[in-house]
Amino acid sequence: MGLAAQLAVPASLADQAYEGIRDRLVMLDIRPGDPLNDDALAQELGTGRTPVREALKRLEGDRLVVAYPRRGTFATAVDITDLAHISDIRAQLEPLAASRAAENSSAATRARLADLAEDVAGLEARISDRRELLRRDVRVHREIYRAAGNPYLEDILVRQDNLATRIWCLFLDRIPAIAGHVGEHVALLEAIVEGDADTAGRLALEHVVGFERAVRAVL
Structure with missing residues (x-):
């Protein structure tokens, strides 16, 4: 489970x-x-x-x-022309969610995210299945959205991340660095746990930009 x-x-x-x-x-x-x-x-x-x-x-x-x-x-069809629109929304709101999570998370939430960071840190050595790695990526995003403490922001970002993940799945076999992409979450989660909102926001933005860049590189 x-x-x-x-x-x-x-x-x-x-x-x-x-x-x-x-x-x-x-x-x-x-x-x-x-x-x-x-x-x-x-x-x-x-x-x-x-x-x-x-x-x-x-x-x-x-x-x-x-x-x-x-x-x-x-x-629905997966339309690659939607990538720019989805990335535009995520580039604005993912950093906000990460910053809010760093500012607002309870001690229990921080402990959960710390455990998640530890789990993600060892994924590359334990898991070679790209689809399973991508499922872990989705899980991390959803946990960060929830930790932000704003259900309206969470709802928007879950929907956009779902659409982004469909695009990622379409090119999964052609993108070489999927494990590294998921591994980026370790530093992001650690920044949230430490309450460093500025770093969390910056890393979240870099992650979104990196996603779009990786997809466009194989088009």
Whole structure:
């Protein structure tokens, strides 16, 4: 079970369906353009059709699925032309979230982030699966957003990071430095734990810029 799952409060069936389908869409386990079948997803997730339908409505708002009358619901395409728009938002808000996390985190949150930094520091030696490394990257981002203490900021950034991760997945096999990219989070997490808001903000910005640069280098 992942760290986020261990720390989460019990979720409703609709929330479980939403998170399960969302993460499949983000990691491209459900490929862009694939149809989403209510019955098949309900059986796979064990949640029933109504929670799946509620989840799909939420995911449409996240720009992860699109519904067409009389045709059904499909995973949205990954459009590389969206990269500049997504990066523009993240370049403004990721540093803000990191700075706020450094300023506002409780002792318990700092301890959790310190443990996460230690885990990330050894990833390259322990994990060679690029998709698993990317899942760890997503986990770190979500933990930092939550630590910022602003649920509205967290919501925006989770959505944008989901879209960015889909782009990353599209080029995952062509980008050589995925482990190094994830490893950048160690210094960022340590800055947050130490309460160094300026350094945390700067490192968050460098991370976002580095992501866009790495993707554009393989286009």
